[in-house]
Structures are given as C-alpha cells and as structure tokens.
Amino acid sequence: MSGLAIGLDDVRAAAVRLHGVAHHTPVLTSATADAMTGARLYFKPENLQRMGAFKFRGAYNALARLKDADAVPPGVVAFSSGNHAQAVALAGRLLGLETVIVMPSDAPAIKREATRGYGGEIVAYDRYTQDREAIGRDIATRRGLVLIPPFDHPDVMAGQGTATLELIQDVAALPDGGALDMLFVCVGGGGLISGAAVAAKALNPACRVIGVEPEAGDDVRRSLSAGHIVRIDPPRTIADGAQTTAPGHLTFPIIQALVDEVITVPDDALVAAMRFFAGRMKLVVEPTGCLAAAGAFSGQLDVAGKRVGVILSGGNIDLDRFAALVAA
Numbered sequence: 001m002s003g004l005a006i007g008l009d010d011v012r013a014a015a016v017r018l019h020g021v022a023h024h025t026p027v028l029t030s031a032t033a034d035a036m037t038g039a040r041l042y043f044k045p046e047n048l049q050r051m052g053a054f055k056f057r058g059a060y061n062a063l064a065r066l067k068d069a070d071a072v073p074p075g076v077v078a079f080s081s082g083n084h085a086q087a088v089a090l091a092g093r094l095l096g097l098e099t100v101i102v103m104p105s106d107a108p109a110i111k112r113e114a115t116r117g118y119g120g121e122i123v124a125y126d127r128y129t130q131d132r133e134a135i136g137r138d139i140a141t142r143r144g145l146v147l148i149p150p151f152d153h154p155d156v157m158a159g160q161g162t163a164t165l166e167l168i169q170d171v172a173a174l175p176d177g178g179a180l181d182m183l184f185v186c187v188g189g190g191g192l193i194s195g196a197a198v199a200a201k202a203l204n205p206a207c208r209v210i211g212v213e214p215e216a217g218d219d220v221r222r223s224l225s226a227g228h229i230v231r232i233d234p235p236r237t238i239a240d241g242a243q244t245t246a247p248g249h250l251t252f253p254i255i256q257a258l259v260d261e262v263i264t265v266p267d268d269a270l271v272a273a274m275r276f277f278a279g280r281m282k283l284v285v286e287p288t289g290c291l292a293a294a295g296a297f298s299g300q301l302d303v304a305g306k307r308v309g310v311i312l313s314g315g316n317i318d319l320d321r322f323a324a325l326v327a328a
C-alpha cells in the first residue's frame, strides 16, 4: 500500500530467518561519549557481526529466501571487492549454495583470501577495461545463478533492518531505557538505512533518522535536494564502503519517505572516531563504520539530552592500514 519496497513485516521475517545464525550484537554505551555530546548514546557494534559487518544480515536473508523458493538455484553471483562479497560467500557456505564473486584483479589479497576462505569462487576482472556488471550477468545466465546486489534488493534491505530492530528492542528493555529520539546510520547505496528507517519509524515513530555520508561522496544528499537520483563521480574518501555513486532505485524512495536528514562528515572526523573507539571502547571500527558516530559527534545536530542510537557498521580493515590511520 505504501509503495515502498519493504515494510516492518519484512524486517521481522528476516529477523526470524537470522535468529541463531547472525550474532545478536550487544548495545554498548560510553560515559565519555555521553559527556562529549550531552546525549545518551547507544552504539550497535556490527563490527562484531559475523564476517565483521552488518552485510551478513542482508546476504543471509536474501540467500535463505532463495533456498525457500520452489525452484532453488544452484547458487548466486555478487560483484564486490568488499564486505558484501564476504557476506555472500559466508551465507552461501552456511546454506549450501554455490557463490561466485566477481572482483577486480587488483583487489587486496586479504579480501580475496577472506572471500575464498568462506568458500566463494573468485572471478577476477580488469577494473579499467572490463564491466563487472556485464561479467556478473553473463556468469549468472550461463550457470543459472541469481545475481545478489549489495543494497538495491528487498531481501537485502530487510535483512539490514534487523540490526535496528534489535537495537530498538534492546534499548527499550534497559533499566533506564526507552524509545530512541534519534538514530544515526551511515549511507552508501542506502541498503542499511532503508531497513533501519523502516524499522525505526514503525516502532518509534517520533525517532528522527539521520543518514551520514562522507563529505566527498554526498550522492544521497544531492539526490534528496534534487528530488531524483543524482549520480556523482566515484568519491575519494577513506570510507571505502560508502564509495557509491548513486542511491538505488528501491532504497532512494524509502530514504525520501522516511529519513529526516542526511549530513556529511570529512575523512579526518572518521579518523578521530576510529581513535576514539579503539582507545576508549576497545573496538576496531573501519572508516566507513565510523560515519554514523562521526555524524553524532559532529555537533551539526542537537543531540543533547536525547536517547541516540548509533550504528557502527563494520570493522574490516587491514591492521597495517588501521595502525597508520590511527597513528596520524
């Protein structure tokens, strides 16, 4: 009826599929962060999720739905060099589906190994001369596999929404808990925030949902002000999980309908947040995973006196790179 790609029922159904498979990550608090902002901050550390990011939720939900179908395909294809690839490979292994991951031939060895370690078959392509979507589609057609996109897919979006479902339920159950007044979520292609906004607006209607993008990659903010999807050049930012060039055709209408505001933060704010999480909360959070927190810390929005949810989206970063960034 709403015309949106997913609703609360889809997120709830995803939560049932993920129960006992995905980690129910905890809610973490920090007296230091509260003192810095004047807010009561509730962090949802998806860097502690299986394979190190919330992407496992969406990938597993999408693949589990394929297994439920009348005609189960032999497997799936994904094109990604990052967390989506590892998420699809792990979900495929758990569900007994073949997974083919189309990755640039110069993808970091650590990412290739992680994907292969989860049982994914890697097909390399030259990112300067070949079109990964065409390669993915060709493999899907030849081998009868289903293409699983990283964000613009209802089952992926619904799976990502389960992180917010858990956060809202867990914060409500705390001794001094209650409804969230605000929720900060990072934005790449918008899969995570569309699931989050659907869950948050249904359960805590007064909750303001705030998207946070890298300053260099503000495709969603621009799309919102234009009133239609705006495509930008690949942004230069350390937030490699948010280097998308446009929101999706399914995610954008949900963002338009349910997200209250989208703000941006510069890369140095991401580094400061990484240092904070490592130093104070003993958490390794990747640069993209720090977007929401950097937005909440930035002072752009008045968070004082409010109950504020903050999703830490992932923690996959090469240790040498982590050390170099936090040392600077």
Ligand SMILES: *Cc1c(COP(=O)(O)O)cnc(C)c1O
Residues within 6 Å of the ligand: 053, 054, 055, 082, 083, 084, 150, 151, 186, 187, 188, 189, 190, 191, 192, 193, 241, 242, 244, 286, 288, 289, 313, 314, 315
């Ligand atoms: C994919 C990813 C994002 C962006 O998620 P979207 O659903 O594309 O908006 C943010 N953080 C991390 C760690 C990711 O892997």
